[in-house]
Every structure is written in C-alpha cells, then in structure tokens.
Amino acid sequence: xxxxxxxxxxxxxxxxxxxxxxxxxxxxxxxxxxxxxxxxxxxxxxxxxxxxxxxxxxxxxxxxxxxxxxxxxxxxxxxxxxxxxxxx
Numbered sequence: 001x002x003x004x005x006x007x008x009x010x011x012x013x014x015x016x017x018x019x020x021x022x023x024x025x026x027x028x029x030x031x032x033x034x035x036x037x038x039x040x041x042x043x044x045x046x047x048x049x050x051x052x053x054x055x056x057x058x059x060x061x062x063x064x065x066x067x068x069x070x071x072x073x074x075x076x077x078x079x080x081x082x083x084x085x086x087x088x
Contacts, residue, residue, distance in 0.1 A: 016029060016030070019033050
C-alpha cells in the first residue's frame with residue numbers, strides 16, 4: 001500500500017488522536033471520521049420517547065409556519081385587491 005506523509009499542527013494532531021479508537025491506525029481513524037454518513041447510521045440514536053417528542057415539535061412548528069405563511073399571503077392579496085380597486 002502506498003503511503004503519503006502529511007504535516008499537521010499540534011492542535012490538529014491532538015484532535016485526531018482524541019478521535020482514534022484503541023487498536024485503530026491514524027489512517028483508519030481518518031477514513032472512519034471522514035466518510036459520508038447515511039441517515040441509516042443514525043437509526044436508533046434517539047429513544048422512542050425523544051423521537052416522538054421531536055416529531056411533535058416539528059409538526060407544531062410546521063403548522064405554525066403554514067398558518068403564518070397563509071396570513072402573510074392573505075395580507076398581500078388584500079393589499080393587491082385594495083390597490084387594484086383603488087385605481088378604478
């Protein structure tokens with residue numbers, strides 16, 4: 001296997017070393033930490049209760065956002081209609 005030498009700061013080395021798991025090489029650490037993660041990697045990270053609570057919060061915020069959006073659109077339509085009828 002070909003190898004490359006890289007230069008990093010002491011701080012970067014400290015971070016890399018803190019990520020390193022027992023028996024893992026620095027190359028393996030970099031490959032593990034640097035890989036793109038699939039959403040499946042996060043499956044089960046929350047308890048059912050925490051997931052349910054998060055889902056409820058998201059639904060409430062989406063509903064509130066939709067309601068606020070509808071109010072803004074209604075105001076715009078009303079202003080447009082007033083402007084349109086005011087010109088007649």
